[in-house]
Amino acid sequence: MSNPSPNGPASHPDLQATRIVVLGGGPGGYEAALVARRLGADVTVVEQEGLGGAAVLTDVVPSKTLIAAAEWMSSTERAPALGIRLGGTPGSDAPAASVDLAAVNQRVLALAAAQSADIRARLEREGVRVVLGAGRLDGPRRVVVPAGPGAGEREQTFDADAVLVAVGATPRELPTAVPDGERILTWKQLYNLQTLPEKLVVVGSGVTGAEFAGAYRALGAEVTLVSSRDRVLPGEDADAAELLENVFTARGMEVLSRSRAEAAERTADGVRVTLADGRVVEGSHVLVAVGAVPATAGIGLEEAGVALTPSGHVVVDKVSRTSARGVYAAGDCTGVLPLASVAAMQGRIAVHHVLGDAVHPLNLQTVAANIFTAPEIATVGKSEAALRASGSKYVTATLPLARNPRAKMLGMRDGFVKLFAHPEAHVVLGGVIVSPRASELIFPVTLAVAHRLTVDDVAEAFTVYPSLSGSIAEVARMLHQPLD
Numbered sequence: 001m002s003n004p005s006p007n008g009p010a011s012h013p014d015l016q017a018t019r020i021v022v023l024g025g026g027p028g029g030y031e032a033a034l035v036a037r038r039l040g041a042d043v044t045v046v047e048q049e050g051l052g053g054a055a056v057l058t059d060v061v062p063s064k065t066l067i068a069a070a071e072w073m074s075s076t077e078r079a080p081a082l083g084i085r086l087g088g089t090p091g092s093d094a095p096a097a098s099v100d101l102a103a104v105n106q107r108v109l110a111l112a113a114a115q116s117a118d119i120r121a122r123l124e125r126e127g128v129r130v131v132l133g134a135g136r137l138d139g140p141r142r143v144v145v146p147a148g149p150g151a152g153e154r155e156q157t158f159d160a161d162a163v164l165v166a167v168g169a170t171p172r173e174l175p176t177a178v179p180d181g182e183r184i185l186t187w188k189q190l191y192n193l194q195t196l197p198e199k200l201v202v203v204g205s206g207v208t209g210a211e212f213a214g215a216y217r218a219l220g221a222e223v224t225l226v227s228s229r230d231r232v233l234p235g236e237d238a239d240a241a242e243l244l245e246n247v248f249t250a251r252g253m254e255v256l257s258r259s260r261a262e263a264a265e266r267t268a269d270g271v272r273v274t275l276a277d278g279r280v281v282e283g284s285h286v287l288v289a290v291g292a293v294p295a296t297a298g299i300g301l302e303e304a305g306v307a308l309t310p311s312g313h314v315v316v317d318k319v320s321r322t323s324a325r326g327v328y329a330a331g332d333c334t335g336v337l338p339l340a341s342v343a344a345m346q347g348r349i350a351v352h353h354v355l356g357d358a359v360h361p362l363n364l365q366t367v368a369a370n371i372f373t374a375p376e377i378a379t380v381g382k383s384e385a386a387l388r389a390s391g392s393k394y395v396t397a398t399l400p401l402a403r404n405p406r407a408k409m410l411g412m413r414d415g416f417v418k419l420f421a422h423p424e425a426h427v428v429l430g431g432v433i434v435s436p437r438a439s440e441l442i443f444p445v446t447l448a449v450a451h452r453l454t455v456d457d458v459a460e461a462f463t464v465y466p467s468l469s470g471s472i473a474e475v476a477r478m479l480h481q482p483l484d
Helices: 027-038 053-057 062-078 101-124 207-220 240-249 340-353 383-391 406-411 443-450 457-458 470-478
Strands: 019-023 041-045 127-130 142-145 156-159 162-165 169-171 199-203 222-226 252-256 261-266 271-275 280-283 286-287 292-294 328-329 368-371 376-381 393-400 414-420 430-434
Touching: 019 027, 019 156, 027 041, 027 053, 027 162, 027 340, 041 142, 041 199, 041 271, 053 062, 053 101, 053 199, 062 101, 062 207, 101 443, 127 207, 142 261, 142 292, 162 340, 169 261, 199 207, 199 261, 199 271, 207 222, 207 240, 207 368, 222 280, 240 292, 240 430, 271 286, 280 368, 328 340, 368 443, 376 443, 383 430, 393 470, 414 457, 430 443, 430 470, 457 470
Parallel strands: 019 041, 019 162, 041 127, 162 328, 199 222, 199 286, 222 252
Antiparallel strands: 142 156, 169 292, 261 271, 271 280, 368 376, 376 430, 393 414, 414 430
16 A cells, blocks of 8 residues: 655655654554654554554563562551551551552553653654554565454555564463463463452563562562572572572562472462472462563564564664664564563664664663662662673772661662772762662763773762762762772
């Protein structure tokens, strides 16, 4: 079908391409579409589930909204230390607070739907054509959307000068633990629960498993976390992971380390999880959080000349190009780094490159990441493991959160601030913050890493007293090297 240019900004005369079709409406897709439209391109976004993609509808937004409710429950733990009595008179056995999971999940899904609607309205306001349907490539310069619910009564075809593939990923399923949406669950299915699980078995101790295990324990469920590795969060800073595991166990969570789950099956009133060593863990529900697989199968990528890895991820370079001329890719389907911020950056880089605008290749060294447990774990720059593995010179300093005056006032005990710096150039190489709201505190360290600031640059900047961010400057002062 023809693609008339929508009303909007006039096309720039130097554009390398004017018709861009984005396959996938998640952060990598819709952010790219907005940039491309502002640069004057004719833009079409094809999305199957709803604008915002999995990040908004079933992953980031819902999970962090659920975690926000759990965080409120976690904060009540500090109330007695602050002189606040909840749940009745001192010494009462009445619970401090209770959770209506049906109401929590209703709010979760309502917020996700509202965010998706906002994204669609913004795209349409900017002049982006939005098509609902399961799009696929028909060669490198054409996207086909079959007829179907929400996609129209007949097949639609969109010719393109460039295609951006941003189809995301879906939960990895185990053939011996097939989800049923009732007792055996993926993270997409948790929001259908109407009552709090009596005992939730979480299989997988990566970011997703740790976040949901911590959240459901805070909400009041009994939780067993099954980890095939030596500790939770095996890919994260060792000190941060150890602290979090200690917090988990102190809150009553059972953590089974070096325990690989082989199968999960329903029982009459719950689930049975069988471990590789023959042990059996019983519960009311099981969450299988063992990673994700790219949603790249059956959408015409290989036929269009797009190279995939053995895992099915799209191979891209630093400006999001694939092996097929005119086809770009962004987000979780590329396997670069499963973060919404990275997906959005990849998408923006792609359209800037397509349209001949100034572009900076993707630099993962300045990516800030956060794990939304309680406490949160935020990181940026070089990790200590990476510095050691590469043989890089570095010095490090750590300050426990409990020493911070603001943390003392708020009753916060668990956490720390850690920085890494070059011993001679004194440039900040990376950092780790473990704290409530670490996601908000990491930004100064991100600026330091991105702009190659020295520890003295950070140390000499004013901070509010008292504040949690004061610990960042204090750790920087700890790394100061006096002149010879």
